[in-house]
Amino acid sequence: MTELPLPKERHLRPFASSPLKKVAGWVILVVLFVFFYNLFSQGNEALRERLTPGFYIPLAAVTFLGLFGFFFLRLRRWSTLYNRGISFYGAGNEREAAGCFEEAARRSTNGVQRSVSVAMLGQCILALGEPGRALELFGTTERARNLKWGIPAAHRWMPNLIATCGAVLGDTASARAWLEEGRKRLGDTPPMYALLPEVVILCREGHYPVAVKTVDARWAEADASGGRDVRRLKLLKAFALDAQDASAHAAAIQDALAAAQPVRPGDFEALTAQWPELRTFMERRGLSVARAA
The missing domain is CATH 1.25.40 (Serine Threonine Protein Phosphatase 5, Tetratricopeptide repeat)
Structure with a gap:
């Protein structure tokens, strides 16, 4: 099997964390390490006395709730767009569904969300008569390889959709x-x-x-x-x-x-x-x- 092409749009390609996010994550880890090392090392009795449970318990709670709210809202935005796309797709309105799935792909927070959004977008585009474009989108899901464990059913039927694209285009060998x-x-x-x-x-x-x-x-x-x-x-x-x-x-x-x-x-x-x-x-x-x- 020949390797499938990928779409040019970055938000439709396999999900990957940006280098800036990776650097920021490492910086946060280093800062936390230095903080706790200084906190528990010798000669910091005054600092430990100031960091009482009345200080660090509320701080930990606020941090946890803030992070939970941030990721929950992002997940909710993706879920709303994806489910709206499913509703349009089920009603036979592939054009509106395609817009929802593309925006869901843009809002995805992990690889599985990106892959399933792009896979559904590919089905819409195929139904609208653009098998070449659909092949690019299906290329994203195949290259990512995360549907195998994330959504096994989608992983199993994806080759048949790719085969449909190839057959319609006249590439029967592929x-x-x-x-x-x-x-x-x-x-x-x-x-x-x-x-x-x-x-x-x-x-x-x-x-x-x-x-x-x-x-x-x-x-x-x-x-x-x-x-x-x-x-x-x-x-x-x-x-x-x-x-x-x-x-x-x-x-x-x-x-x-x-x-x-x-x-x-x-x-x-x-x-x-x-x-x-x-x-x-x-x-x-x-x-x-x-x-x-």
């Missing part, structure tokens, strides 16, 4: 490699996001009969993936049948297209933006190819 990586990560767990890229690869490579058989044989998996992917798979089935013999499969094509009607503009943008043959098929069959607003 897509197949990532699909195989997805199988390794999933192990015995039910597949997630695996059927769509596999069918796209088959169609891209011209294996239309196999694509149709794959959709039919694994329809239970398609049902589990949810509404939009079900419609996308129905569209691909109709496209594959049409490519084989439009006349012979006329009834089956009509049935598939009836189930593939887009619910909202942009439902198929993830597939058609970089796949002119599929877009032409949709236009010829009277399906909307309007972009999401």
